[in-house]
Amino acid sequence: MPTFDDLPxxxxxxxxxxPYPLVFATISGAHLYGxxxxxxxxxxxxxxxxPPDEVVGLRHGPETLQHLGVRDGVELDLVTxxxxxxxxxxxxxxxxVAEQLLSPLVVATSxxxxxxxxxxxxxxxxxxxxxxxxxxxxxxxLFERNGELKPALYTLRVLLTGIHLMRTGQVIADLRQLxxxxxxxxxxEMIAAKREGEHHKLAGTVTPQQVAADVTRLQCVLEQDAAxxxxxxxxxxxxxxxxxxxxxxLDPLPSDGRR
Numbered sequence: 709m710p711t712f713d714d715l716p717x718x719x720x721x722x723x724x725x726x727p728y729p730l731v732f733a734t735i736s737g738a739h740l741y742g743x744x745x746x747x748x749x750x751x752x753x754x755x756x757x758x759p760p761d762e763v764v765g766l767r768h769g770p771e772t773l774q775h776l777g778v779r780d781g782v783e784l785d786l787v788t789x790x791x792x793x794x795x796x797x798x799x800x801x802x803x804x805v806a807e808q809l810l811s812p813l814v815v816a817t818s819x820x821x822x823x824x825x826x827x828x829x830x831x832x833x834x835x836x837x838x839x840x841x842x843x844x845x846x847x848x849x850l851f852e853r854n855g856e857l858k859p860a861l862y863t864l865r866v867l868l869t870g871i872h873l874m875r876t877g878q879v880i881a882d883l884r885q886l887x888x889x890x891x892x893x894x895x896x897e898m899i900a901a902k903r904e905g906e907h908h909k910l911a912g913t914v915t916p917q918q919v920a921a922d923v924t925r926l927q928c929v930l931e932q933d934a935a936x937x938x939x940x941x942x943x944x945x946x947x948x949x950x951x952x953x954x955x956x957x958l959d960p961l962p963s964d965g966r967r
Contacts, residue, residue: 710740710813710882715750716782723816727773728756731791731956732821735813742884743861743899745906749783752815753808755824756788760957763792791956795824795949798831803839803869803879806832810879820956827952830945832877837934840870841927848923851916855909857902860919864895867926874933892922 715735723733737751738744762769771793775786789797789805797805809824843866851859861883868886873879880886887895894914901908910916 710735710742712813714744715739715813716780718779719750719752719815722752722779722784722786723754726756726786726788728758728769728788730788730816731755731757731818731824732809732814733786733788733816734808734811735815736808736811737785738858740807740811740813740881741861741865742882743865743902745903747906749785752784752786753811754786754788754816755791755794755821757956758790758792763957791820792953795953798824799943799946799949801833801835801839801943803836803843803866803873806836806879807869807881811881820952823952827945827948828879829877830948831943832873832879832939833943834874834934834937834939834941836873836939837870837930837937840866840873841930844870844923844927851910855916857898857908857910858906860910861898861902863923864892864919864926867923867930870930871926871933874930874937874939877939890922890926894918 712735719733719735723730731754733752733754734740735751736753738748739750756773758769761767769790771790773786773788775784777784777786794805794809798809806828809821810828814821844863847859847862847866850856851863865881865883865886868883868890869879869881872886883895884899894912897912898910898914901912910919
């Protein structure tokens with residue numbers, strides 16, 4: 709399981725400093741995926757709540773907020789979406805936002821966050837496989853261009869996350885929990901090498917050809933699992949999310965994110 713051991717202690721302060729109440733804020737990126745480097749930035753993702761007067765009138769508040777900065781020598785990348793936009797993304801088979809919602813590295817939470825988490829079985833579908841196959845293809849092309857560990861690890865991670873999701877209905881994004889049983893003995897060595905630097909090249913006992921063969925194999929496994937999974941063909945959470953959004957707008961979160 710990923711932990712907060714390598715993360716700065718001021719993250720909850722960052723969450724409290726945001727201009728809108730947060731439904732939740734979680735850690736994403738390499739720290740969630742299990743292969744953060746000593747120089748990795750911190751990816752903080754979440755959902756903010758626009759007040760009614762910034763939704764129903766002519767002046768609409770920001771659907772997405774991004775903050776890039778440095779604190780105590782650590783680069784921070786903070787992105788939050790308004791609740792409505794985030795729910796729309798969840799219903800579009802977007803594995804990236806599902807990972808944010810279900811991340812075990814929780815910086816800020818609320819009862820509304822827990823309501824969204826409880827809806828996970830109703831918005832996860834077999835079509836999430838397309839997200840992971842597409843993401844893997846993009847990262848592998850990047851690896852073919854630069855030969856770096858990071859996109860190679862990302863490719864393996866997203867394929868294994870997709871396979872695990874198709875087989876269990878559970879979203880796990882930590883590569884350290886996923887590689888066992890897939891004949892990938894070089895993964896721990898790659899993770900250890902990546903920890904020493906964000907842009908290290910693939911080296912050691914594994915070759916690009918070996919990783920390429922395994923990527924092709926895992927792509928086929930994910931495609932096969934998507935065809936045979938018991939996950940539903942479409943999400944059934946639409947009405948529940950609609951009601952959740954309406955109730956949240958009518959009873960907005962206070963500034964500290966708690967009802």
